[in-house]
Amino acid sequence: MSGLFSGKGFSGKIKITQNEFVQLRDIIYELSGIYLQDNRKFLIENRFAPRLSELNLKSYSAYINYLKNHNKGKTEELSMLTELITTNETSFFRDNSQLKVFRNHTLKKIIDESNKTGRREIKIWSAGCSSGEEPYTLAIILHEALKDEIRKWRISITANDISTNVLKMAQKGIYTRHALRTTPIHIVKKYFKDRGNEVFQLNPEVKRLVRFGKINLNLDRDVARIPKSNVIFCRNVIIYFDKNMKKKVLSNFHNNLLDNGHLYVGHSESLHFVKDKFKPRQHAGTITYHKI
Structure with missing residues (x-):
């Protein structure tokens, strides 16, 4: 079953402000219906830091602008976003x-x-x-x-x-x-x-x-x-x-x-x-x- 966050991942130095977190949370909610509680800020930083590094972006504001304005390949990036916010822990004959x-x-x-x-x-x-x-x-x-x-x-x-x-x-x-x-x-x-x-x-x-x-x-x-x-x-x-x-x-x-x-x-x-x-x-x- 797809789930939200395992808490594992890359420990990045880029911090997310409350305003940036709210904006990114709104984008995620609009995309998938998944709602992130305020206590997920650290996990956002943990999961998204490698992607920001790949895109050579220095802040979450830059990433949010990228999501909003990147028309070429936007579908692919939004798809990748879902990969970042979900984790999958399951097995055959579980429960x-x-x-x-x-x-x-x-x-x-x-x-x-x-x-x-x-x-x-x-x-x-x-x-x-x-x-x-x-x-x-x-x-x-x-x-x-x-x-x-x-x-x-x-x-x-x-x-x-x-x-x-x-x-x-x-x-x-x-x-x-x-x-x-x-x-x-x-x-x-x-x-x-x-x-x-x-x-x-x-x-x-x-x-x-x-x-x-x-x-x-x-x-x-x-x-x-x-x-x-x-x-x-x-x-x-x-x-x-x-x-x-x-x-x-x-x-x-x-x-x-x-x-x-x-x-x-x-x-x-x-x-x-x-x-x-x-x-x-x-x-x-x-x-x-x-x-x-």
């Missing part, structure tokens, strides 16, 4: 208590209802997919649940992130052992090819279920292109949005979900402020949200 509920309750219900109607179709959206561990985990769970019958199903897992770099990594389907640290050993042996040197290649049959694409959750036109979903996973993403942005994103999720759709968010994220759109459901170790 297994949620995945267990997905497998034993949500997915089972979808499969049972689909078998009754004869319309064997499952659509899942991984919003904030990072380097692909989450959507590929869901694809593996579907393979385990449906086994050979999976060939009779129309399955679509749409995986999106704002970071171009992590999407490139995801599309390759190549991971280190560290990314598999929370994955059962029998799953690793069944769905990954050991290429040596602690590197593993994901099974093509799993990869084919997932379609990756860049998205900005702050742009309605981006969200509108996502196919209607039975389930949305957006874990550890909305925690970085302010209340207005959260309401906007969750409203779009509500519109995207099919009737009786399910939403999974991170353990530390609550939807108490959108009670008119989602109903919480308690499970052992986790909470899921059901579209009203």
